[in-house]
Amino acid sequence: MSNSITINGQPHGVDVDAGMPLLWFLRDTLELTGTKYGCGMALCGACTVHVDGQAVRSCSTPVSVAFGKNVTTIEGLSQDGSHPLQIAWLNNNVPQCGYCQAGQIMSAAGFLAQNSNPTSEEVDQAMQGNICRCGTYKRIRRAVLEAAHAMQEA
């Protein structure tokens, strides 16, 4: 396994401490700041990214875990902001401060990849690891269901 990670389709060599959380490699080394720090303990979900399609909390994932793997961040979820979740987020005017929303969207994307036709309760269950302090939960719930619907139609 090489010390290299493919991030949003681009290979990146990793020359930092292998124990550094993926979050800080993304934010400080690569300056990909769409992925946010919120708690450092996998309690809030603001740092959620995908590693080989799985939603993970990058604040608690050592960069070495991603060696040789594909990482997708919010910047790479779609080429042009056209992922059904991004569209649904806009349709529902979900964001307030917006800080947690990258993590919310990445969590939801990982979830919908596994459950394409969720109930409202299943959305709550899947999204309970993502905190929004502005309180946009009602719209997050609606947007995830709307995106699921759109993905099924597509």
Next chain:
Amino acid sequence: MSTNPKTDLPMKLKMNGGILNAGGDVFRINRRDFLTTTGLAAGGLAIGVTLPLGAQANATAFEPNAFVHIAPNGDTTLHCGRCEMGQGISTALPQAVADELEADWNRVTVLQGDGDAKYGPQATGGSNSINQMFEPMRKAGAAAKEMLMAAAAQTWGVPIGDVHAELHHVYHADGRSLSYGELAATAAALPVPKDPTLKTPDQFRYIGKSLSRHDQGDIVIGRRTYGSDAKVAGIKYAAITHVPVYGGRVKSFDATEALKMKGVVKVVKIDRFANPYGSLGGVAVVADNTWTAQQALKKISIEWKKGEHGDYDTEAYKAELVKQVEAPAEQVFEKGNLPGAFEAAQQRLSGTYVGGHLSHSPMEPMASLVSVRDDSCEVWASTQDPNGIQKTLGAFLEREPNDITVHVMASGGAFGRKFKCDYVQEAAALSQAVGAPVQLTWSREEDTRAGYYHSCSAQHIEASLDEQGNVTGWLHRAAFPSIGTTFNPAQERPSEGDLDAVSGHPYGIANMRVESGLSKGHTRIGWYRSVYAIFYGFAINVFSDELAHAAGVDTLTFLRRIYDNNNDPELAEQARLSRGVLNLAAEKAGWGKTLPDNQGLGIAVHHCFESYVAMVVHAEVNGDDIKVHRVDCAIDCGLVLNPDIATAQMEGAVIMGLGLSLNTEITFREGAVVNSNFHDYPVLRIQDAPAEINVYFTNTEATPTGLGEPGVPTLPPALINAIFAASGKRYRSLPIKPITV
């Protein structure tokens, strides 16, 4: 003095939930400075914008004031002077400018203004952006539009009365037109009208419409940048740990192991900066990246000196507050004849209500990037108060405030916390220490433990009822560490101003006494979303529900009767508007409807920050399990600028109100905060969010008032009253299900 809260400035200042009285001079100074700068008189809400900046004859772009910039190709940039923290102000204010400008919103880019007096008062708190800036923003747009019209009239050699502006063009009655871009250079040479004509409401194009937030496209692709995202060449990253006790200090520390780590630049002791917005003091590490700084920090052994607040214990302190309010305290307000009313009472009732400290805990912890050089200081910060940063860094660096450049970044939540700039001053100290730009991001633990907390509080109310169940007398005692203690540690109890919201409550009970209990400060107290209105709204509404039950009257009927009985002419409008939202919420919620067992409705109404809110909560209680099914909110905030953004503010207030009702409390032991992160400060998560939150606005043509804060205070009491209706259990202390830490 007129007491119309919608129009009268002195009353307005007084009614801001204690902010002005309790926070020193922050708002007042900004306002005065601004008025002095602009030479505009302070009449009602007539705060002006900086008009003109001075037209430049050879300019090709059109920039008639600080807010409007039109390029020769017609691209239009509108600057927002107020700070964005999620409340949507950077959409709502430009929306008002664009409306009067007759701009095509699709041609508009919104930019956040740096800290600069030309934008008027930028301190963003107290829910006052909309009510202070609505008219000035409209004038900024209207002045620009009139100049563009004049430019077209001049070009065509026709009277200005023959032209009109519409969607980025000026048209002649005969159908000719020129675009704003084509007119920019000509307009730039014209005089700026001092008193432009504003639209009538029927002419509004954007005001009152739910335009989407200008920044949400960037948010969903991860491109919106916050204070913690700022980057510059040569950047270093820092982590900090603070003295655990307010007023304590670093006694000694050993950084040997930390300094051995690869990538560590320097370990810096940060002294306490004894300024209300200054650092508590602590130890910080500057490194090549945040992770290294955080890891190195853990390797430093630090010995702290606790100082005078080393015994602060919130359980004991709250018990003492209760004692203070359950005995006679210092009288700050009296009217009518309270002893007489109590003497003549058919029945008397009393209740004591308690609340804990709260932490703002925005999702983005305190963060900023600062570059201090010999000849400049540049700041990129999530902030609610760029001018506060200029003043605080000016004092710290011994430079002129205007020499501090503040780039206002989007705040990842703020809720009052980012009004203070201790984290910016620390980054400045670190930048000075290492001679490089330093990005300091507090850990969640530091954010939780080094806050400016919402006051813990105790209130005791006694009231008398006559034979018909009318409230005849009201004794209200409150004790809580005032926000004033952060500015003046000698303040021993809530001031008369801190208690204004009680003394001037729209109930207008004829016989009343308000007393203030001893409650010294032992930590930094700050403005938390809704400030004192949280505990006032809680105590007054829960007690009212208890009174209604004691009187054997339905709570809605009981509340209506209180407002109807208010014959104080100075409170007439407040009583009328309170009653209006009360009726609207009750009607929409179906007050009085039959519900299954273990379910109930609770109602509450509160007036603060010039807006009026009523809520009905529908809750279900099964043992310890409390579920909120639905919340109906009614709001009178005058004219609603952007209904969807306003609705979002109320939805958010419901979530925050629910979280602080159920679970969150900051606990101190041996002087220090014992909470640390979201496991022991459990803010509300999605599974506890009500299935239904309905928001209704009266939407009058009255001057718009703010909405960031006013939604919070009614949720806790409406919930507590709903729980009582559902289960017969009465909670008088918040949070009702505290996490034991």
